Amino acid sequence: MFDVRDLTTSYGPVRALDGVSFTAREGEVTAVLGANGAGKTTLLRTASGLVRAERGQVRLDGRDVTRAPAEDMARLGLAHVPEGRGVITELTVEENLRLGGLHRPARARRADVERICGLFPVLGERYDATAHVLSGGERQMLVIGRALMAAPKVLLLDEPSLGLAPRIVTQIFDLLRSLVASEGLTVVLVEQNARSALSIADVGVVLNLGKVVVQDEAAALAADEKLRHAYLGF
């Protein structure tokens, strides 16, 4: 479904991604783990066309999208939720959601807003509120909801747990899990919080200094004490 081959990206002389290859299977959560600076954000930014790949390929459903411009990615079925929960605080929850479906026909957009509020009841309750009243966890739900407005096949998430209380992280990860089950979504979940991410992921990919150290079933990675200590911080 989502596949990168030999993906390589540099910022000037700094090689941030160095020949990264892995596959995220359809209808699964693939966690991309690794310390700060491992290249996780660069991977997502390259995959979604925000940064140019120096070498290698990004494939979506077998189709090469490596050189597709970022603004075409939604139409191609890829949604990227960047780090930092960037909601527009002056707009209402509904208006923020609608921004995610601008390329969809108006009628589909209305149905999509209802669908998202069904998936995230807390957004439905705050439909007309301006986003600045939302908590961190609610903002994270809003940016995920906004990405789902584009009806993606593949959802890329950059550190959704960052700065949230453990209880809220569990709530958001449980929601992600049920989205994968109900919508058949393919999720690539980038996290420094490896313990939580592995608890909901099917597969994990560990990055270090821009390279893949290992890709394996999540349970196998969580059980590997040496690997956990060396790369996963738990």
Ligand SMILES: Nc1ncnc2c1ncn2[C@@H]1O[C@H](COP(=O)(O)OP(=O)(O)O)[C@@H](O)[C@H]1O
């Ligand atoms: N805009 C940038 N300009 C130069 N170097 C960058 C830039 N963004 C990231 N890097 C470098 O690329 C490497 C990977 O960073 P990043 O992808 O942000 O890692 P992670 O998300 O895993 O923390 C790091 O060495 C980082 O310093």
Ligand SMILES: [Mg+2]
């Ligand atoms: Mg990052």
